[in-house]
Amino acid sequence: MFVEGIIKNYNTERGFGFIELIGEKKDIFFHITDVPHRHIELKSGERLKFLIVEDKGKFKATNIVRLDLKPLDSVDTPVANKAFKNSVSQGHSRSDPKKATIITLTGLIIVVILAGLVFQKYQSYQQSQRIKAAQLIEEQKKIVIAQRQALGDLPEIKLSEKTEQVLDVPSTPHHKMQAEQPVKAQAQFSCDGRKHCSQMHSREEAIFFLKNCPNTKMDGDNDGEPCEQQFRH
Known part of the structure; x- marks a missing residue:
């Protein structure tokens, strides 16, 4: 009802x-x-x-x-409006093909420009990588040259009077080996950037670094004896 x-x-x-x-x-x-x-x-x-x-x-x-709608209001106007819009859009598409062509060309131009920007950015990235690699190689060469110079320019070792007296004794192969041992030990060390006692493996190595390498931090009391607590006899 x-x-x-x-x-x-x-x-x-x-x-x-x-x-x-x-x-x-x-x-x-x-x-x-x-x-x-x-x-x-x-x-x-x-x-x-x-x-x-x-x-x-x-x-x-x-x-x-x-109940309050007038007869004309009850017409299903959305359907009519949709049909009208479709007809208008079809008329525009038929009567204006140049506009569609211009839109298509504009889209293609934008795509080409974007592709060019992406390629240019990729080229810049590749060039920066090559420059970094070249700089790294040059730095490694400089480090190798510095190490070779450090090994080739070792200071002359001055022996104490007591050591000289020992060396004056007619040497046997055993005495000669003991005299040459410190020189050989120092020849195997090189300044590689280490500065602290915790990085040293022996007292001889610490003495070499203190005398030959800059900016070392192994002689707090400046008495010429490095890492005294670490290599205490």
Whole structure:
């Protein structure tokens, strides 16, 4: 059985509202999907005719008829508008082929420019990598040259008087080996950037670094004896 009512309120964003029954203090829920001619805005106070059905334990209005609409308003204008828009767009596409060609060419130009920028960036990256590799090779060459100079320019070792007296004794192969041992030991060391006692492996190595390598930090009391606590006899 159809009943009549008026729209009490309607939430446009959420698509639902309530209908006040005429002659009763009772509101009925309705959803926009049950309203015909939804393209025409719903307004508070608009008269409706509808059926009341139960849906999931609640009552709602369905088969809604909008009583305040004029006959011309009930025409399904969205369909007509869509057909009109389609015809207009087809007319534009037929009558303006030059515009479509210009748009296509513009798109191709943009793609070419972007591709060129990407390639240029890649080339710059490759060049920077080559420069870095060349700089690294030059630095390694300088390090090797510095190490060779350090090994080739070892200071002359001055022997103490006691050592000279020992060396004056007729030497045997054993004495000769002991005399040459410190020179050989120092010849195997090189200034490689180490500065601290914790990096030294022997007292001889620490003495070599203190005497021959710059910026060492192994003689806190400046008495000429490096790493005294580490290599204490």
